[in-house]
Every structure is written in C-alpha cells, then in structure tokens.
Amino acid sequence: MRHEVRFSGFGGQGIILSAVILGRAAVMYDGNYAVQTQVYGPEARGGASMSSVIIDDAPILYPKVRDPDILVIMSQEGFEKYGANAAESAFMILDSSLVRSRPRCRYLGIPATTEAKNTLGREIVANIVMLGALVRATGIVREESLEKAILDSVPKGTESLNVRAMKRGMELASGEKGQ
Amino acid sequence: MQGNVACAEGALAAGCSFFAGYPITPSTEIAEHMAARLPKKGGVFIQMEDELASIAAVIGAAWTGARAMTATSGPGFSLMMENIGFAAMTETPCVIVNIQRGGPSTGQPTMSAQADMMQCRFGSHGDYSIIALSPASVQEMYELSAEAFNLADRFRVPVFLMADEIIGHLRERIEIPDSVPKTERKPLPPGELPFHPGDDLVPGFPRFGAGHGVHVTGLTHDERGYPCATNPRVHEELVRRLVEKVESKRHEIADYRVTNPDAELVFVTYGSPARSVEQVLHDNPEKTIGHLRFRIVWPFPENALREFPNARAFLVPEQNLGQMAREIERHTTVPVIRLPRFGGALHTPEELVAALEALA
Secondary structure (H helix, E strand, O other), X not given: OOEEEEEEEEOOOOHHHHHHHXXXXXXXXXXXXXXXXEOOOHHHOOOEEEEEEEEEOOOOXXXXXXXXXXXXXXXXXXXXXXXXXXXXXXXXXXXXXXOOOOOOOXXXXXXXXXXXXXXXXXXXXXXXXXXXXXXHHHOOOOHHHHHHHHHHHOOOXXXXXXXXXXXXXHHHHHHOOOO | OEHHHHHHHXXXXXXXXXXXXXXXXXXXXXXXXXXXXXXXXXXXXXXXXXXXXXXXXXXXXXXXXXXXXXXXXXXXXXXXXHHHHHHHHXXXXXXXXXXXXXXXXXXXXXXXXXXXXXXXXXXXXXXOOOEEXXXXXXXXXXXXXXXXXXXXXXXXXXXXXXXXXXXXXXXXXXXXXXXXXXXXXXXXXXXXXXXXXXXXXXXXXXXXOOOOOOOOOOOXXXXXXXXXXXXXXXXXXXXXXXHHHHHOOHHHHOOEEEEOOOOOEEEEEOOOHHHHHXXXXXXXXXXXXXXXXXXXXXXXXXXXXXXXXXXXXEEEEEOOOOHHHHHHHOOOOOOEEEEEOOOOOXXXXXXXXXXXXXXX
C-alpha cells in the first residue's frame, strides 16, 4: 500500500505543513508508517517549495520520494519544477486558480485559492482545501484521521475555519470529475 | 516527530537539565525545542553569544553535576574545538550534537553531509579520545541522544551525536519508551585525590559544591589537579590514560548491526546512507548482500569487520570523500570501495545496486 505524495507550491502556502498533516494523519490516526521530507532552502521563501510524504503499512526504509504516484500542485512554478515530469500513471490535484498548465497524467482541478478567499474568507487555508480534496479523491488516509491531524496542527482559534476549508475541499472533489 | 525534536526529547528523557547553544541550520530545531521544554522542567536554557561560549557554558554546567548539552553544525563545531579539547583534558562529561551540513566553511547550510567525522575524532589539538554516535532514524535520534549522556558520564569524555541533515530534518514514526536506561556518574570517594583514576582508568567525579577542593585546568595536571606542565612522566601518564580509558573499552562500547554475515559484498554505513542500503537489501531478499551499520563510530570497533568472514569487498557509501572508508582500510586486507556522494543528496538504492553490479 505504498504511496508517495509530493506537494509543491510557493513558500508561504503551507506546502510543508500540508505534508506534515498528512503524515500525522497516517501515523497517529490510521496506525500506518509515514516519512516526511522537504526541500529545505532559501528558495522556499517565495520560490517553489516542495515537500513529500511516503505512506506505507510497513516500515519505510529509503526516506526520499523517487516516483510520486500522487501530486498536489499549488503554483505554476511548482508545476514546472516538480509536476511537469509526473509519470503518466500518477494522479495530480492542482489548484486551478493558480496553475495554468495541465499534466499528461489523470488530474483533478480544484480552485482552492479562489475558494479559500471568496467562500471561506481567508486565502491562507487554500492548502487545507487541497488536503480535503486529496483525501476525498484518493482515500490515502481516513477522512476523520485527516480532520484530527488538522486540529492538532493549526493555531488555536482557527479550528472551525480549517475544518470548513477541509470540508469544502472534499465537496469540490466529490463534485469534480477527474480528467 | 522530527529527528531534531526527537534528539531534544531523548536528551530530556535522559535527564539533561542544561542546554547552551547558538542557533545554526540545520540544528536549530534542537535549541528551539529545548528552549520551550527545559524551563518547564526546571532546567536551564541559555542562548549564548556564540559557539565558543556555548561549549564553555556546557562544561561549567557539567561540573555542577548537570547533564549538559549543546547542538550545532559545521561552522559552530569548528568554533567549539578549543574547548572540546579542554573538556577532554579536564574529563568533563558533556554531549555535543552536530547535525552535519556541507562544508568546508559555511558551505551548504541546508544540505546534508557527513564530512565532520574526522573532525569530531581529532579536531582539537593533542592526543585524546572521544565517543561518537551516529543515528540512522528518528527513533535512533531519541535513543542515541539519551545514550550519549550515559557514555559521557561513564567515561568522563565529550560524547558526540554525529547526525546529518537528512536524519535531523526527517519526520517519521517513533515509539517513545516509558523510560531510558541511566548510568550514574561515579562520584569521587571521600579522601581520594580528584584525578586519581579507578581500575577503569576513570576518576570519580568531584562535583562542584559537594565539598571537594578541586582545581580544574587544561594544563597538564597531577592527581591532585594541580598544574604540572613540565614533568614528562606526568604528561605521558595523563595523556595515555585519557586515550586508554576509551580505546581499551572499544569492543565493549561498540554498537553496530549485522545483516547477512555470510555475504561476500558488504555495505558498511552509519547515518542516513544506511537507509539506502536497507532499501537495497529489502529489494534483494536473497541474503547475498551484507550490511554492517555502526551506531557508534568512535572508538572505531574494528572487530565488527570480522563479522563478515566471507567478505571480498566492503562498500562504504558516505556523504564525504571517504573519511570512515579510510579508517576501515586501516583494519582490513579486504578491498574497501569508496562510494562518496556529497552535495547534499542521499545515495539512491539504484546507484548502490550499480556499485554491486560493477563488482559482480
């Protein structure tokens, strides 16, 4: 059941936090194994940021992602740097409000940033919208596990906003058909 | 949990009550976590003005009986070298964490390396010995961080946790034990001279404030602790003992893992490259590939190499140009193949398989 998930966007979108939340859901609430790594450099401040999670039901030895089967892409630069060469068998969720390109692989476009801004009133929860859509579309962790991991990870006072963002992402993923 | 956080938590579980440091990538999360956690446990966290002061404060705290620690990376590690020698000479138990990044100099702040392995052994001037551990998982960041304090207290030496950026910043599943094993620092018996060694070559510890009159100096000293810097016999006895108290116990201190001891081609690793080798062994389950993984690198346990009697090559993937490979060469007639990979990336399982195929 090994999945390699890669997140990319620009610094400040919560790309690393998204990976940490997904890994936490898998380990703490689904009882699986996960490792999380990231590109950790100055380019992450505004440039293309990338982080990865491997989820498996067995211990994970080599900790780096080699061939992601799931990609979450939240910026055009992130797409060009980390998404454009995705395998044809992969599955991508992209923020259709920010990413112009479309991949060769199966994908789902979610207007996460527009939704976060207009429907939820805070652009900063776009990554949580994407996480909700990811989990609804792939079932990579249980939805209740994701919710618990989000509540563990977000600042006090923002819990209901983040849960609404997650649920909005799930609704959008249910409504959209993958292409 | 992140590796650096696990390192801090392991230290806290071991009873570390003092941390002095200066933030530096990629070790900073250790200081951040200690700053948040130590004061709540009644401990002391100090952000010092630099790394020279950090290690000096750690040495002072250790003499009050505290389990004391600092954490840094390459450039800060270089700055600590003078007082690391002072800790070795004064037999001060302390723990120094180095989350290794690319060097020399400021090098690659955010990228992984293992190029300080010789510096931790020999970086300060003069002859001395130390102990160095090398974790390959977040779990081992916790366990070996805790164990470092036991070794420091037992042998009264600076002990190094020589991790790399990949393990320091990795987040993965960890099982936190209810408690960790603890070795007490042997106290100085009443009436004994403060630097008179026991049968184990280690003197009892005359903790400051416990009523002993003790003089602590980096100068060559006699068993009273008094400077005695021109007597060749006193110097030779002291320095031989500083080295022998560790080196004579190296097979007891040794901590390594052996997989497939009948193999002819054997990987030898420490730190993050072990993860790549474990993947290769998992993908090739026919037991023809051996793996020797050091959890303690210094003192070098050369007997470990003899766990593989059929070895016809030792392959050594390291994030440096072959620092431990050179040490391995000193102890075996079996060919040693250096597999350097530096610049920050981890060896891929594919490149390790290619190295095996080149020898087939």
